[in-house]
Amino acid sequence: MEPIMTDTSRREFLTYSASLAAATAGVAAGAGAATKEPLTGATRHIHGPVRTLNGWTLPYVRKGNVKEFHLVAEEVQHEFAPGMVASCWGYNGSTPGPTIEAVEGDRVRILVTNRLPEHTTIHWHGLILPSGMDGVGGLNQPQIEPGETFAYEFDLVQHGTHMYHPHADEMTQLAVGMMGLFIIHPRENAAPVDRDYAMLLHNWAVHPGTYRPDPAVMVDFDLWTFNSKVFPAIEPIVARTGERVRVRIGNLSMWNHPIHLHGVQYEVTGSDGGRWPKHQWRREATEIVGVGQMRDIEFVAVPGDWAFHCHMAHHTMNAMGHDLPNSLGVDQSGVARELRELFPGYMAMGEDGMAEHQAHVEMGHVTGPPNTLPMATGRGPYGNIGMGGMFTTVKVRDNVHAGDFSDPGWYDAPVGSVAARVSSDPDFGNPPRRG
Ligand SMILES: [Cu+2]
Incomplete structure (x- = not known):
């Protein structure tokens, strides 16, 4: 059965968006630069949609008072970037699997069909639910054998940024890409944002010249990904000047990642514990997203092209011979x-x-x-960027339309605001030196 978004669910979302636009127009108007077409608030929303970079959101079918989703665990042919494809495992044709979005207070039913060659389960990471729905194979439920479909059903009693992943043969099933985001929007009292991005961090051992991730590797990974893509195949985070942007980041890799954004101080505003009270927010430029953790960061968009990357230098490159x-x-x-x-x-x-x-x-x-992808690649307006892995850009422009996520190209920096050559002589000037 193909899951579809019914007319009912679409209508529910549109009605909500319209009423919210009216409610937030006053707040939103102050956020944009005064000389530009004002932000209307039409895109300010509490109940999504979330933009999963390079990914997608799973439509549901409403059945009575239940939102029914259908996940299919299966092998997928996945492209990390043009020039590199591998046989991975994921859900519904992709890794990461589609993002599940729902609203606090919803009752959800999630059908899970196993089309893998071995048993699996799904654990709803961070969700408060009955023990029997928690998805640890053998502990909370029987394993889902190949060919079987299980139904999970529970009430969403919280909001926040969460994940789903197997709790069965995790060494294999995580290593080959089985993961997804599970985002629960607050029912009320949410502070709206203009753009709501989401990504999962992951690592892979696809040895040079091979076509399948190696699940036996524990520490020495080749690829570091945002939503299973490496630079330059990771979509940019696009925003308009003055918009409030949230990026939700979850880590299902085997390493911690210090996630760094240039050009702004962002606020760390939430996690799988939901949106934190404001007095708990922290102003940072780098936030470590630990293994198994979720972090939400928010910032007001400033014009320019800004690097957004993991600060582990070997996580912003692709496979290299390093022995x-x-x-x-x-x-x-x-x-x-x-x-x-x-x-x-x-x-x-x-x-x-x-x-x-x-x-x-x-x-x-x-x-x-x-x-095998080059170790370092990518070309910008001023030459080679020399990056790979967990690297993308936040691209902020004055003239991006609401709801437009397309790549605006490179930033046209104002004249005189770009670092420039003043000499080609190594003995230039008289800089103070020690010794
Ligand atoms: Cu990293």
Whole structure:
């Protein structure tokens, strides 16, 4: 059975949006810059929709007083970025699976069909529910065997940013991509935002030249993803100047991630504990989202292109050969000359740092194994960006329309506001030095 959003549910959402627009217009009008078309409040909403970067939201069918969702656990062919596809496991054709969105007070029924070759379950991470609905296979329920469909049904008695994932053979099923977001909007007293983004952090061991994540790897991962995508395939977070933006971040990887946003101080406003009381908010530029944790951050959008990334440097790159001796500062010209006699075209790298890698790859000097992304890639308006993994941009412009999430291109910085060359002489100036 294909789940669909019924007319009833669509009408419910539209009616809600309209009434809320009227209620919040006064608040919203003050947020935009005065010289621009004012923010009307039409997009300010409490009950979603959430924008799952590169992802989607699962429609439901209303059956009496129950919202019924249907998840299918199955193998999916997943593209991490153009040039790299792997056989992963997910839900309803994607990893992460579709985002489930509902409202505090709803009763939900979630059908779970297992089309995997082994048993599975779903744990509703952070939700307050009856023990028998908690989804730990063997502890709370029988395993869902291949071909079977189980029904979970419970009341949503809280709000906040949550996740779902298997609690059966987790070593395999998490490693190959089984995860999703479960977002519960507050029934009342919510502070609206203009844009509401969501992402799950994850790590993968897809060894260079292979086509399936390796579930036996515990620490040495190759790929670091926002919603199972790596830079530059991760969509930008688009906003209009003055809009209030929320980004909901959940971590189902095996490492903690210090998530850093340039250009603003954001506020950490919530978690799977719901939206925190204002006196608990913290002003930060980097927030560690620990394994199994959720964090909501909010900020008022400032014009520009702003990096948004994990601050672990090796999480903003793709697979690299790193079981090698350190070549930084080592004169390799002699050995390179000898090796070129054995391997024509051999080039020594790393002597002056790794920044040259991207240029060599793009010029075709370095060809990696098949189905393997370059370690560092991406081109911006001023040249190579040299990133990968958990990196994207927040793109804020004055003229983005409400509800428009399309990539506005690169920021056209005002004249005189970009760092620029003043000399090409290494002996330029007279800077103070120690020693
Ligand atoms: Cu990280």
